[in-house]
Amino acid sequence: MEKEKTLYMIGNAHLDPVWLWQWQEGYQEVKATFRSALDRMKEYDDFFFTSSSAAYYEWVEENEPAMFEEIRERVKEGRWVIVGGWWIQPDCNAPGGESYVRQGLYGQRYFQEKLGVTAQTGYNVDSFGHNGMLPQILKKSGMDNYVFMRPGRHEKGLEGETFTWTSNDGSAVTAFRIPFEYCTWPRELKEHIERCAGEIKDPRGSIMCFYGVGNHGGGPTKQNIESIHELNRAEDMPRLILSTPDDYFQAVKQSGRTLPVVSGELFHHSSGCYSAHSEVKQLNRLAENRLIMAEKLSVAGKHWAGGKYPLEKYTESWKKVLFNQFHDIMAGTSIEPAYEDARESYGAALDTAARGLNAAVQSISWHIDIPMEEDMKPIVVFNPNAFSGKFEVEMESPCLKENQVLVDEEGTQIPLQTVQSLASSNGRTRLVFIAELPALGYRTYRLVIREAARTFPDVECSGNTAENRWFKIAFDEKTGYISSLYKKNDGTEYFSGPAAVPVVIEDKSDTWSHGVRIFDKVKGRFEGVSVKRVECGPVKCVIRVTSTYGSSRIFQDFSIYRELDYIRVKTTVDWHEKMSMLKLRFPMQLNYLRASWEIPYGVAQREPNGEE
Known part of the structure; x- marks a missing residue:
């Protein structure tokens, strides 16, 4: 008797590199899980392993190169399937837009260069919510599909677990919400399969069913795979196919079935995570913004003044930031020592960005032709934004001299105010003025002595x-x-x-x-x-x-x-x-x-x- 319902059995291991443990334990957890998956492939010719997160592969490449070569061969064979296409499975709301683009840039580039493939399916199964622009970002990163689990059905109603997800610009991906869990313990597999099969409403329908020990790694076990083989022989069970998310999405699209459309954000799960541990969120935004500024101005400095663009240093710094966006780090749900580690790596990224930014603005400003004048102090103000505007500028300075004023390039006097300095000795002050700046550019100002200085009324x-x-x-x-x-x-x-x-x-x-x-x-x-x-x-x-x-x-x-x-x-x-x-x-x-x-x-x- 031909079985009508089909379950695509997705062998995976949910790997939290940081959670109730630090990254060093996660490092070992990745190696042990990957070793186990490779061993299962030797034992079962029909076994497929689904895995994400380029950061894990870089760990294995640097620490166990022989195992990395085994993985490369299994990827080439098509049984080790790369999903996600990102550096890590991050929180999908708190980071900035550039971070998600970098997740895809560094993840897909790594997979292409090292394994000869790019991911077709986005994969953030444990992230606590998903911002409404991800369909566009996924599509532009080469991914047409998306797998997630949260928010669950008790948190957000959907017409179906498989649907078309769109962002405001009209970009669309085929999305699948995992109905119950992304991992299972070996003895619970039959019950898990029966629950997943119960979700299939169409008599000839199909669904994905994820199995494998997870969170602290582990992956599919011998008992998992043998149970699937045994259950598949039972007449009262649906057809069980050891498969991959890519195959499931391809089958859905080939079937011609009409999918419901969901637009915008996928909320709410674990909203407390967005205020917990404010420090890691502050460090993340600071590092994102500083790296973006440093890169923009380093590119400008290279073209305008022959400065350096330290690509490798910026790349390594971005990888540190992207790793710390992992959902259990960014969400404030990890143990306290994990945040000591995060501080260290954010600090390294911030230091690299600060040095690159300083080198860039120094190289540019030293090549600006500013007319010399006795007792003149030049000031160059940069705008790294892609829009022009008026901006408040604050800067530390020695105390102003008598009749010293601020002028722009045309010599027009600009209102200037002194406020409390960060220093409390040695004649320091803090200057405040409003600068009108071009997009992605700079303007020069000068502190000069003018006997007939203009006075401006106070606010x-x-x-x-x-x-x-x-x-x-x-x-x-x-x-x-x-x-x-x-x-x-x-x-x-x-x-x-x-x-x-x-x-x-x-x-x-x-x-x-x-x-x-x-x-x-x-x-x-x-x-x-x-x-x-x-x-x-x-x-x-x-x-x-x-x-x-x-x-x-x-x-x-x-x-x-x-x-x-x-x-x-x-x-x-x-x-x-x-x-x-x-x-x-x-x-x-x-x-x-x-x-x-x-x-x-x-x-x-x-x-x-x-x-x-």
Whole structure:
């Protein structure tokens, strides 16, 4: 009797290089798992092994070259199947867009150069959510398919586990949500197969069923494979094919079946991960931005001034950053020593980027023809962004001399303000001015002596109010909250009540916040200690709000500029509360509220409904 339902049995090993262990243990775990998979291939001619993450292969190549050659042969044979195409299986929301592009660039390039293949299927089975621009990024990295598991069906309803996933630009991949687990213990395989078969609604339908010991590696066992062979002979079981995700997706496309379409983000699972362990998230963004700046300006320096572009150093630094984006590192769910390791590797990447960035700006600035003048100090300001604009510039400097002013290339005087230096001795100060900069370029300014210097009026600012041509802001002196933000051109009052309110919310969940969708049980609010003006001049004024709750403190510095149409807020939190989380509340005075959020190389619009 011919069996109608088909299960594509995907032999894999979920490898967490870091989680409840450090990367050194993960290193050994990768080698042991790969050795096991190779041994299974010798024992079973029909066995296929599915594996991702170029970082693991680089470990094996450098530490066990003979085993790497075995893998190369099995890849050539077609039984060792490369999926993922990325350096690691990262968190799929927190990193920036360039990081996902680099995941694909370094991953696919490595697989092509070392193994002669590129991945056709994206693969992030344990990541906690998936940003809405991934279909575009996957397609441009050469991948037409995607496999994930979270959010599960209890967290996001889908019309089917296999569907077409699209991003805002129209890019589409064929996606599959693993219905139960990406790994199984040997004795649980029959039950797992029966559950997967129960998901097939079409009498002649098919689905993928993932098996193999995972998390700490392991992969498919002898008992796994022999059980599949035995179960396949049973008449009451579906047809079981030892196979790969690529084969499954190819069969789906050849079948001509119409798939449901899902657009945008795949949420929510473990939303607590996006606030846990803020340090690793801060280090990640700092390293991403600095490497991007360093590379841009190194390229410019090479073309403009004959400087160096240290490609190998930047590549190694990016690999460190990409590795630390692994979902259990970036999510704050690993053990504390893992974050000591992450600090070290982020530090190495940041140092490389800092040195490359400094070399680039030095090489360019030294070749700029700036007219000499007695007692003149030249300043070159770079804009690494792909857009022009006005930007605040702060720089440390010796104290200004009498009648010393700031001028641009045409000799026009620019408003300049001195603020508190980071140093407390030896006559140092900190200079602030607004620079109007071209995209991916620079402008030169000069500190010069002018006897007939122009004076500029200070920003209108008192102890608890400030205004410029666009708006006026006021603070309640007792609470420290914003009491008014008034738009001058049309009389709009932005807030319906006190704003920028630091609210303490109960959070008794675990690190992941499993099963928690909305955090809304308010325990209390920070109360104001002081509201005072700490800086005021022709460039900006700064109002500092100090607030306390329990044993914690918050310092909020609100900067209002004469020439910029936004307010910059620098917030420092000294947090000591337990089982609690912190939110800032802004009650908007709008009839219809919709928020736009930056996502990797894109924008998402979401309703502010408590899930944020």
